Amino acid sequence: MIILSGGTGTPKLLVGLEKVFKGEELNIIVNTAEDVWISGNLLCPDIDSVLYTLGGVMDKKTWWGVKDDCFHTHNALLRLQHPEHLMIGDKDRATHIMRSELLRQGKSLTEATAMLARSFGIPDRIKILPMSDDPAAVRTKILTPEPEGELHFQEFWVTRKGEPDVLDVSFEGIDKVKPSEAVVQALEKESDALVLIGPSNPITSVGPILSLKGIRELLKWKIVMAISPIVGTEAVSGPAGKFMRAKGFEVSPSGVYTCYKDFLDVLVIAKGDECPTDAGVDVLKTDIMIKKDRDSKRLALFLKRYLQKAKSF
Numbered sequence: 001m002i003i004l005s006g007g008t009g010t011p012k013l014l015v016g017l018e019k020v021f022k023g024e025e026l027n028i029i030v031n032t033a034e035d036v037w038i039s040g041n042l043l044c045p046d047i048d049s050v051l052y053t054l055g056g057v058m059d060k061k062t063w064w065g066v067k068d069d070c071f072h073t074h075n076a077l078l079r080l081q082h083p084e085h086l087m088i089g090d091k092d093r094a095t096h097i098m099r100s101e102l103l104r105q106g107k108s109l110t111e112a113t114a115m116l117a118r119s120f121g122i123p124d125r126i127k128i129l130p131m132s133d134d135p136a137a138v139r140t141k142i143l144t145p146e147p148e149g150e151l152h153f154q155e156f157w158v159t160r161k162g163e164p165d166v167l168d169v170s171f172e173g174i175d176k177v178k179p180s181e182a183v184v185q186a187l188e189k190e191s192d193a194l195v196l197i198g199p200s201n202p203i204t205s206v207g208p209i210l211s212l213k214g215i216r217e218l219l220k221w222k223i224v225m226a227i228s229p230i231v232g233t234e235a236v237s238g239p240a241g242k243f244m245r246a247k248g249f250e251v252s253p254s255g256v257y258t259c260y261k262d263f264l265d266v267l268v269i270a271k272g273d274e275c276p277t278d279a280g281v282d283v284l285k286t287d288i289m290i291k292k293d294r295d296s297k298r299l300a301l302f303l304k305r306y307l308q309k310a311k312s313f
């Protein structure tokens, strides 16, 4: 199975997928458009969330960073008047240091991620694939009204707490970046593999992956299933609603469908929602809220049962 992931909704689902699809190879293609060099190290928020979730150390209260982390280095840097705008925990920073050292030694981001995955005890059958091997070459920019104007995603979401109105979202540098070789290979090699788009932000998490050259074309040849990150007319969490509206999509499961319409086969939405689609697209309804690990397992089992039934036809 191939999975497209951001840093919160899809990692929540990975907890169950890993258990329910035991023994199966999982290729997780992860967004890197929010990556940023900070205090000398490369922070890859979405890759880190996937590593921490599968490595069993995710802080599941906040869905970022390592559980029970401390902030001695961050606080010491502030005392030195080094402006570090993101709060980075010490254990979290250790991941960034190892990754950056590996990159400085000439390893690719894909190789560095594989080495980190091994260090976190993640089995070999699970491949965490950065969408591209050009570190921090794509920058998600959020256009807000003047005087602030254009903000980096992290500035908008962390420093400004997602408060400004959003006029547009863009991915600076995306035209110059290629999908990684491992990503293309996974999509080409596994010709009959299912592609699962987890309940991630369709604009800033899945959007950059889909914007890479050739990816949408490759997906047209696959069975693609997406889980809606929108319930009713609101995102379950985060700024997806604001971003979808700014890009001209309705904030609803129908809006999610429109984002993926050119290649989508199955859309999973909340029980109380409706989503008219073109012929040939299945809409499945179930509880898509993931509050505990058992919710993740239940949703993963629901997907597995549907796939088994679909295969038997």
Ligand code: GDP
Residues within 6 Å of the ligand: 005, 006, 007, 008, 009, 010, 011, 012, 046, 199, 200, 201, 202, 204, 205, 206, 227, 228, 229, 230, 234, 235, 236, 237, 238, 239, 240, 288, 289, 290, 291
């Ligand atoms: P980011 O990188 O932190 O923005 O994370 P993602 O893009 O992976 O996840 C954010 C999206 O996950 C948001 O649009 C949320 O609406 C969605 N989300 C978060 N929790 C849940 C959940 O329990 N169920 C569903 N269906 N979506 C969720």
